[in-house]
Amino acid sequence: MKAKEILKNMKPYQPGKGIEEVKKEYGLDRIVKLASNENPFGFSEQVKKELPALISQLEIYPDGYAAMVRKKVASFIQADENQLIFGNGSDEVVQIICRTFLEPGANTVMATPTFPQYKHNALIEGAEIREVPLMDGHHDLEGMLDQIDEQTRVLWLCTPNNPTGVHINDKALADVLGKVPDHVLVVIDEAYYEYMDAADAFDSIAALKEYQNLIVLRTFSKAYGLAGLRIGYGVAHPDVIRVLEPAREPFNTSTVAQAAAIIALDDQPFIDHSVEQNKKNKERLFQFCDEHGISYFDSQANFVLIHLPMSGDEMFQHLLTKGFIVRSGEALGLPNTIRLTIGRTEDMERIQEEMKQKISEGAQ
Numbered sequence: 001m002k003a004k005e006i007l008k009n010m011k012p013y014q015p016g017k018g019i020e021e022v023k024k025e026y027g028l029d030r031i032v033k034l035a036s037n038e039n040p041f042g043f044s045e046q047v048k049k050e051l052p053a054l055i056s057q058l059e060i061y062p063d064g065y066a067a068m069v070r071k072k073v074a075s076f077i078q079a080d081e082n083q084l085i086f087g088n089g090s091d092e093v094v095q096i097i098c099r100t101f102l103e104p105g106a107n108t109v110m111a112t113p114t115f116p117q118y119k120h121n122a123l124i125e126g127a128e129i130r131e132v133p134l135m136d137g138h139h140d141l142e143g144m145l146d147q148i149d150e151q152t153r154v155l156w157l158c159t160p161n162n163p164t165g166v167h168i169n170d171k172a173l174a175d176v177l178g179k180v181p182d183h184v185l186v187v188i189d190e191a192y193y194e195y196m197d198a199a200d201a202f203d204s205i206a207a208l209k210e211y212q213n214l215i216v217l218r219t220f221s222k223a224y225g226l227a228g229l230r231i232g233y234g235v236a237h238p239d240v241i242r243v244l245e246p247a248r249e250p251f252n253t254s255t256v257a258q259a260a261a262i263i264a265l266d267d268q269p270f271i272d273h274s275v276e277q278n279k280k281n282k283e284r285l286f287q288f289c290d291e292h293g294i295s296y297f298d299s300q301a302n303f304v305l306i307h308l309p310m311s312g313d314e315m316f317q318h319l320l321t322k323g324f325i326v327r328s329g330e331a332l333g334l335p336n337t338i339r340l341t342i343g344r345t346e347d348m349e350r351i352q353e354e355m356k357q358k359i360s361e362g363a364q
């Protein structure tokens with residue numbers, strides 16, 4: 001057997017520690033997972049109520065065209081139905097983009113650190129990866145533009161960026177779109193779109209009218225709380241969708257995921273509540289950090305990257321023993337940091353107390 005050479009040196013995606021695993025390891029009853037930027041308030045009660053009815057026809061393949069959810073999303077974001085492609089999570093849309101545009105001899109430009117699946121999928125396609133370090137948590141857009149040449153196929157912009165939570169403002173995004181050559185597809189990954197409230201947030205859907213080399217990614221996994229069902233989508237010019245579609249598996253989003261997404265979109269009060277609570281608890285975390293001299297990135301998402309007076313792994317381990325799963329920044333090349341998903345008020349109060357304890361122990 002001979003696998004692609006590149007795969008020999010690649011590792012599978014390392015998910016955050018699982019709840020059951022941590023419970024068993026530390027003899028704890030309750031675990032709070034703040035590691036994967038899921039919605040701590042769950043998902044729409046409406047979806048929960050209608051779920052039993054959604055599983056009635058599992059012997060039938062899903063609608064490969066995802067017609068109903070397509071119609072719903074198109075009207076919700078005010079785009080045309082032929083501007084959409086659905087994926088088994090936006091992860092899969094990232095994979096489809098790489099399958100479509102990348103190959104040996106081509107290159108792709110992205111920030112570092114950013115969402116790791118861009119690089120992972122691009123490597124599998126044999127493309128050259130051009131990573132441009134963030135500058136104080138922000139994309140170095142000029143640096144990224146400098147990396148573009150005739151062989152560049154895809155430019156990845158993650159806003160707000162995972163893991164820093166920092167967004168790219170409207171002026172900067174308009175400027176970069178104006179400068180990127182037409183032969184490069186620009187991906188604006190807005191997985192945390194619903195949480196953004198900056199006055200200078202970019203209207204990426206409106207920009208699609210102007211730019212044909214743009215695709216915007218959104219997901220039902222974060223604010224909508226449907227990470228377990230796996231459904232996300234891309235919005236682009238119909239010509240871009242047309243070239244992507246053959247690289248998509250025919251029945252890639254499940255019947256249940258498609259139906260749940262429709263119901264979830266109708267329950268905007270749930271989104272409003274989640275976003276409001278996230279904002280409140282994020283501001284409290286910022287306040288806590290300010291009070292304890294901890295620096296952090298000004299996040300527009302539902303997670304915050306904070307700087308500690310100790311290694312991220314040490315804080316991660318301490319919090320784990322107390323029943324909190326977070327992400328250490330060490331593996332991301334961000335020493336002395338952790339990335340913390342914003343949780344429920346009571347859990348945030350507890351985790352802040354635990355962090356305070358650990359930091360004061362370290363100072364003694």
Ligand SMILES: Cc1ncc(COP(=O)(O)O)c(C=O)c1O
Nearest residue numbers: 089090091115162191219221232
């Ligand atoms: C920036 C970003 N994009 C895409 C994804 C993938 O999300 P999903 O595949 O669940 O839609 C994530 C998940 O963590 C993310 O942080």
